[in-house]
Amino acid sequence: MPKFIDRALQNEFVSGGIIVTASSLVVNFFNYLFQSIIARTLGPQGLGEIAALFSYAIVFAVPLGVISTLVIQKIGASEEKGIEIARGIEHYFILKVKKMAPFFIALFFLTPFISRITNLSPITSYFFIPFLFLTFVSLFYSSLLQGLRFFWAFSIFAVIAGGIKLLGAISTFFKVPSPLGFTISIVLFSLLSGFILSYKYIHNHFLKNKIISQLYDKNISSILSSKVFIITLLSIGAITALNNLDVILVKKMLDAHSAGLYASWSLLAKIILYLSTPLISVSFVYFTGNSHKKSQQKVMIYFLVGMIAIFSGLYLFYFYYGEIFLHLIFGQRFNSIISSVPLAALFGAFYSIIFFINNFFLAKKSLFALLLPFCLPFFLLIFTLGAKSLTNAFQIDVWVSGIIAFLYLGSYAFYIRRSA
Numbered sequence: 001m002p003k004f005i006d007r008a009l010q011n012e013f014v015s016g017g018i019i020v021t022a023s024s025l026v027v028n029f030f031n032y033l034f035q036s037i038i039a040r041t042l043g044p045q046g047l048g049e050i051a052a053l054f055s056y057a058i059v060f061a062v063p064l065g066v067i068s069t070l071v072i073q074k075i076g077a078s079e080e081k082g083i084e085i086a087r088g089i090e091h092y093f094i095l096k097v098k099k100m101a102p103f104f105i106a107l108f109f110l111t112p113f114i115s116r117i118t119n120l121s122p123i124t125s126y127f128f129i130p131f132l133f134l135t136f137v138s139l140f141y142s143s144l145l146q147g148l149r150f151f152w153a154f155s156i157f158a159v160i161a162g163g164i165k166l167l168g169a170i171s172t173f174f175k176v177p178s179p180l181g182f183t184i185s186i187v188l189f190s191l192l193s194g195f196i197l198s199y200k201y202i203h204n205h206f207l208k209n210k211i212i213s214q215l216y217d218k219n220i221s222s223i224l225s226s227k228v229f230i231i232t233l234l235s236i237g238a239i240t241a242l243n244n245l246d247v248i249l250v251k252k253m254l255d256a257h258s259a260g261l262y263a264s265w266s267l268l269a270k271i272i273l274y275l276s277t278p279l280i281s282v283s284f285v286y287f288t289g290n291s292h293k294k295s296q297q298k299v300m301i302y303f304l305v306g307m308i309a310i311f312s313g314l315y316l317f318y319f320y321y322g323e324i325f326l327h328l329i330f331g332q333r334f335n336s337i338i339s340s341v342p343l344a345a346l347f348g349a350f351y352s353i354i355f356f357i358n359n360f361f362l363a364k365k366s367l368f369a370l371l372l373p374f375c376l377p378f379f380l381l382i383f384t385l386g387a388k389s390l391t392n393a394f395q396i397d398v399w400v401s402g403i404i405a406f407l408y409l410g411s412y413a414f415y416i417r418r419s420a
Contacts, residue, residue, distance in 0.1 A: 020146075023155030028274045030162040032329075035267055037169035038183070039330040044260025046172075046180055047330075049124050051263035052251040053184070055244035056118070056128070057135040062237045064136055066229070086144055087206055093140055104133055119252045119259075123181045127188065134191040141198035153201050161194035231369055235362055238372040239355055242379065242401070243270070249383060250393055258390055261337050264330045265394065268341060269348035272314055273355065297416060300360065307356065311349035318345045340394045347394075350401035357408040361415070368411045375404050 039047045107129050114125040138161075145154040168186030176182045247266055251259040318325070322341030326334055354372060361369035379400045387393035 019151045019155045023158050027158050027162040030159075030166045032267070032271075032274075034166050034169040035264075036329050037166075037172065039260075039264060039334065041169075041172035042179060042183075043333050044258075044264070045256040046260065047263050048251055048256055048259030048261075049121055049180060050183070051247050051266070052118070052120060052259065053124055053128070053131060055247040057131055058240060059244050059248070060132050061135050061139050062240045063233060064139055066233045066236050083148060083205060086148055086202070090144065090202075097137070104129060118248075119256075121180070121256075123178060124184065127181070127184045130188060131184070131191075134188060134195065138191045138195040138198070141195055141202065144202055145198055148202070148205075150201065150205075153198070157194050157197045157201075160197065161190045164190035164193055228365060231365070231367070232362060234373040235358060235369040238376045239358060241376055242354070242372065243273075243351065245380065246383060246393070246397060249380075250387065250390075253384070253387060254390070254393075261334060262390055262393060264326075264334050265337050265340060265344050265390075268318070268326070268329070269344040269351070269397075272311065272345070272348040273352050300412075303356065304353070307349075307352060311345065311352070315342055315345040315349070318342045337390065340391070343394050343398050347397045347401055350398070350405040353405045354401065354408050357412050360412070364415075366415065368415060371407060371411055372404065375407070379404070 035047065035050070038050055042050075111126055111129065112122075114120065114128050115122050118125070118128070120128065142154060142158070145151075145157070165187050168183040168190070171182055171186060172179045247259075247263055250262040254262070319342045323338045326338060326341055358369055358372060361371075382400060383393070383396050386396050
């Protein structure tokens with residue numbers, strides 16, 4: 001093995017990045033296999049229920065995800081005291097969860113009304129609050145694992161949880177009582193398993209290093225009120241909303257069958273995003289540095305040109321082989337969206353460009369990262385008023401995301417010219 005490769009692999013961030021990227025690809029494959037099986041066994045209605053439930057959980061978990069990331073980045077910068085700081089963060093988190101416990105309990109008693117508000121089926125509605133809560137806690141402890149650089153543990157636990165989740169979809173091949181409810185139960189168990197494994201692993205290190213509870217209330221509060229946190233929260237929240245609120249709105253506005261068809265189309269659009277996410281994550285770390293600005297600009301251009309080339313190839317693939325691919329992934333019950341499959345490639349391309357350039361602005365702590373939060377209300381308004389059918393929903397997705405993507409490209413050009 002060449003020496004420079006050997007030295008690179010000895011760097012914990014390089015080796016950790018490889019491990020996390022590999023596990024992410026495995027987990028994403030499990031997720032797509034999960035969705036594919038659900039589509040074939042439970043049909044559009046079942047897929048629509050599952051997709052909407054996941055979208056709700058992702059949207060509601062955004063604040064905690066941003067908080068976890070920033071707190072660990074800012075307070076856990078010290079390698080020597082990282083595990084002590086993590087213990088303090090956990091203690092702070094537990095105190096907040098205890099204060100929020102009555103809120104979650106009250107929400108659980110409102111379960112009968114959730115179905116009316118969300119248009120989810122009654123059985124899915126009963127899993128709604130536990131699903132949100134377990135998503136919260138599992139996300140927090142996964143963030144701690146990454147912050148403490150336990151990349152192997154994070155990756156292994158993610159694959160285990162993803163495998164358990166996949167078993168939920170596989171169970172629908174067999175005669176189980178209430179296939180949808182049984183599947184969601186297994187998914188809940190996968191979240192619980194990921195949480196328990198992460199919790200035990202982290203606490204074993206606390207005991208090993210004799211770490212006691214410490215409070216960092218002032219430091220955490222200062223971070224939560226900082227300009228960087230607010231920009232990051234709004235920006236990541238908008239990116240997540242653009243990727244999930246459309247699924248939620250279609251579930252609310254259209255019938256269950258149409259919601260499932262839309263969810264399948266949305267998944268086809270996100271294939272390119274799942275493939276490019278590891279590279280986008282790596283680019284975020286690279287663009288965070290202030291040195292080598294000229295080389296950063298070249299890398300940015302190479303990324304954009306490469307992404308556009310891949311998007312063009314995917315569009316042609318969907319145009320000529322979309323029907324075959326749709327049948328392979330979801331089955332023939334989704335035939336009614338065959339003509340709209342190429343549009344999914346365009347939506348996925350525009351979203352990926354927005355995601356990539358927005359990450360660049362976040363890395364540079366630029367106010368241009370607030371471009372999507374500014375545009376999002378207009379998108380939601382147009383979507384709510386205009387998405388009266390699936391065709392309208394697809395067209396609105398493509399046109400509005402395309403306009404926002406070009407706004408981001410223009411903003412990037414202006415940013416480079418101004419900083420030259």
